[in-house]
Amino acid sequence: MQHFEVNFDGLVGPTHNYAGLSFGNVASLNNANASSSPKQAAKQGLQKAKALADMGLTQGVLAPQERPDVLTLRRLGFSGTDAQVLEKAAKQAPQVFLACCSASSMWTANAATVSPSADTADGKVHFTPANLTNKFHRSLEPQVTGRILQATFNNDKYFKHHTHLPDNEFFGDEGAANHTRLCQNYGHEGVEIFTFGRYAFDTSKPAPQKYPARQTLEACQAIARLHGLSDENVVYVQQNPNVIDQGVFHNDVISVGNQNVLFYHEQAFHNTDAAFAEIQQKFGDEKVYFIKVDSQQVSVEEAVKTYLFNTQIVTMTNGDMAIIAPTECRDSKAVSSYLSDLVTQNTPIKQIHYFDVKQSMRNGGGPACLRLRVAMNDQEVDAVNPNTLLYDTLFERLNLWVDKHYRDQLLVADLHDPQLLIESRTALDELTQILKLGSVYPFQQD
Numbered sequence: 001m002q003h004f005e006v007n008f009d010g011l012v013g014p015t016h017n018y019a020g021l022s023f024g025n026v027a028s029l030n031n032a033n034a035s036s037s038p039k040q041a042a043k044q045g046l047q048k049a050k051a052l053a054d055m056g057l058t059q060g061v062l063a064p065q066e067r068p069d070v071l072t073l074r075r076l077g078f079s080g081t082d083a084q085v086l087e088k089a090a091k092q093a094p095q096v097f098l099a100c101c102s103a104s105s106m107w108t109a110n111a112a113t114v115s116p117s118a119d120t121a122d123g124k125v126h127f128t129p130a131n132l133t134n135k136f137h138r139s140l141e142p143q144v145t146g147r148i149l150q151a152t153f154n155n156d157k158y159f160k161h162h163t164h165l166p167d168n169e170f171f172g173d174e175g176a177a178n179h180t181r182l183c184q185n186y187g188h189e190g191v192e193i194f195t196f197g198r199y200a201f202d203t204s205k206p207a208p209q210k211y212p213a214r215q216t217l218e219a220c221q222a223i224a225r226l227h228g229l230s231d232e233n234v235v236y237v238q239q240n241p242n243v244i245d246q247g248v249f250h251n252d253v254i255s256v257g258n259q260n261v262l263f264y265h266e267q268a269f270h271n272t273d274a275a276f277a278e279i280q281q282k283f284g285d286e287k288v289y290f291i292k293v294d295s296q297q298v299s300v301e302e303a304v305k306t307y308l309f310n311t312q313i314v315t316m317t318n319g320d321m322a323i324i325a326p327t328e329c330r331d332s333k334a335v336s337s338y339l340s341d342l343v344t345q346n347t348p349i350k351q352i353h354y355f356d357v358k359q360s361m362r363n364g365g366g367p368a369c370l371r372l373r374v375a376m377n378d379q380e381v382d383a384v385n386p387n388t389l390l391y392d393t394l395f396e397r398l399n400l401w402v403d404k405h406y407r408d409q410l411l412v413a414d415l416h417d418p419q420l421l422i423e424s425r426t427a428l429d430e431l432t433q434i435l436k437l438g439s440v441y442p443f444q445q446d
């Protein structure tokens, strides 16, 4: 049996915009109200995904969500026709309205936590959508995310879907952005590393002071229970509260792992030595490469600006690893010289590939945010909805679909345009036919 890691990239939705919604995410705050290009954003994402497919990796896509979220606006008391709902909300509660327009589901690293079948008690691949409670605009995602995941991984024999954790800050969960899995190979039992920002039920423990810690230990523990993980395969590590206060709102902004590599900044974790000893012990006899970047090489500020750690580390068909980095890393002297040196060292990382994902970066989402990793064996890959796997035909079809429906430019002030709602729904309706997802959106269920 063969084993793969498949990346499911989030398609950028037609309302991609910069509304400054994410307190604690420096790029989101700095780019508030800038004009965006949904078309360019979607194409940048597709290019990156297709390039990985061309490198011989299996690549899938996940559908975006319906925005503006008229259903939520109605729940909040705005009434009338859809156009009236948009107009009233934009006028009477602009911040609430903007939150209901975000295309943030594009960052599928926050869609769910996934545990491969090699790690779970029942031998199925488990999915728990993230509840994303810390940000109102993101808390609107989990229900539809669950439907999209079920329509993508639509076979009960191999896939187990859980409901997202209770919607409150005690169980704040941001999905795979705070979860990394190390393993000797993808089919082998792995070590699932859950990273959290604070203890929900013990306020005497360290926590950030300035920016929110979005993920709690208790949420991580609940997911490990739901997925049937053994204590022998799980490590919980607290993020260094101080780096959260410097803009590291998810752990994937300061560390990334793949197979036997954990690439991290020296300030990423609290109690690093104890955590790494536990990881190595649970990993087994083979050595884990803990690749440390220290503050003199790259400061936390530079790491947040360039997203050095929001890179993907992928295993190529010849067994070497490659780093998939945003062009911001190439444009930084400190980071690009670090990376050029890294590939000459004695680690599995041998190549660096740069991609322009600026439209996403301006909202604090790099290459790693744009993908959800699902390690599977060949039978499981065969059980995935085949229309969501990105081969040449789907790539071409999706590019045409973007050209047909997406605007070149969008301003925050355009979001209440009723025509945009019609365009978005028309696009998404067609997308569900292309990907054969069925009726996953509220507007399709009226």
Ligand SMILES: NCCC[C@H](NC(=O)CCC(=O)O)C(=O)O
Pocket: 017, 018, 019, 020, 021, 022, 025, 028, 029, 102, 104, 107, 109, 110, 135, 138, 177, 249, 250, 363, 364, 365, 366, 369
């Ligand atoms: N994993 C990357 C997530 C980025 C995302 N940004 C946003 O939602 C910004 C949206 C805006 O500000 O318009 C977040 O912070 O959760």
